[in-house]
Amino acid sequence: MSDADLGQALPLPTPSPELQARLAVRRSAPAQALTGPGPSPAEIERILHLGARTPDHGKLFPWRFVVMGPESRAALAEALLPHAARQTDPVKARNVLAKLTAPPLTILVVSTPIEGHKVPVWEQQLSAGAVCMNLEHAAHALGYSASWITDWYSYDPQALDLVGVKAGEQVAGFIHVGTLAEPALERPRPDMAAKVDYRS
Numbered sequence: 335m336s337d338a339d340l341g342q343a344l345p346l347p348t349p350s351p352e353l354q355a356r357l358a359v360r361r362s363a364p365a366q367a368l369t370g371p372g373p374s375p376a377e378i379e380r381i382l383h384l385g386a387r388t389p390d391h392g393k394l395f396p397w398r399f400v401v402m403g404p405e406s407r408a409a410l411a412e413a414l415l416p417h418a419a420r421q422t423d424p425v426k427a428r429n430v431l432a433k434l435t436a437p438p439l440t441i442l443v444v445s446t447p448i449e450g451h452k453v454p455v456w457e458q459q460l461s462a463g464a465v466c467m468n469l470e471h472a473a474h475a476l477g478y479s480a481s482w483i484t485d486w487y488s489y490d491p492q493a494l495d496l497v498g499v500k501a502g503e504q505v506a507g508f509i510h511v512g513t514l515a516e517p518a519l520e521r522p523r524p525d526m527a528a529k530v531d532y533r534s
């Protein structure tokens with residue numbers, strides 16, 4: 335879509351058994367199990383464009399992306415290593431750094447809410463979360479598996495400096511993308527009767 339498309343009528347939804355079937359078995363990948371092939375540069379651009387087509391109150395687009403290839407993630411994992419030692423469970427903190435290095439591609443989604451705007455910060459943060467989910471759907475649509483990870487370095491202030499997240503920003507997610515050698519296994523899903531309140 336470009337500026338020339340603004341105001342153009344978009345196609346109305348039509349039933350898609352294929353999309354329903356895909357959504358019915360949607361599953362995250364274990365990040366460490368993601369391997370090559372990963373998306374090509376053109377596919378990465380497509381995934382970003384599809385992912386950014388996300389609900390957003392006020393057209394603020396309150397998020398940004400950092401596309402991280404293997405080299406930048408290896409350097410980040412190395413820089414984070416000494417900080418893993420400060421965490422409550424240092425061994426686990428060190429082990430989860432493998433999620434940063436294994437996948438072929440990572441898209442870091444940074445929430446960049448505008449404080450004091452009439453659109454509440456919470457809604458701006460929800461939009462960043464929706465972007466993460468949309469990126470996963472986009473990756474799946476191109477035939478890749480994906481994993482939405484935060485881990486300790488998304489919250490540790492010194493680690494956030496290394497990640498490049500500024501004051502007032504938050505990590506919405508590291509969206510790892512790649513290929514699974516083995517299919518992911520089903521996991522428990524919510525009891526819908528306990529989750530849904532139907533009203534007339």
Ligand SMILES: Cc1cc2nc3c(=O)[nH]c(=O)nc-3n(C[C@H](O)[C@H](O)[C@H](O)COP(=O)(O)O)c2cc1C
Binds near residue numbers: 361481482483484485
């Ligand atoms: C905001 C957010 C952060 C997450 N962070 C982690 C994480 O740090 N480590 C992890 O193992 N799973 C994390 N997850 C969960 C996985 O992304 C995934 O949703 C979960 O394994 C369930 O798989 P499913 O998406 O197939 O239901 C996170 C999910 C969300 C929504």
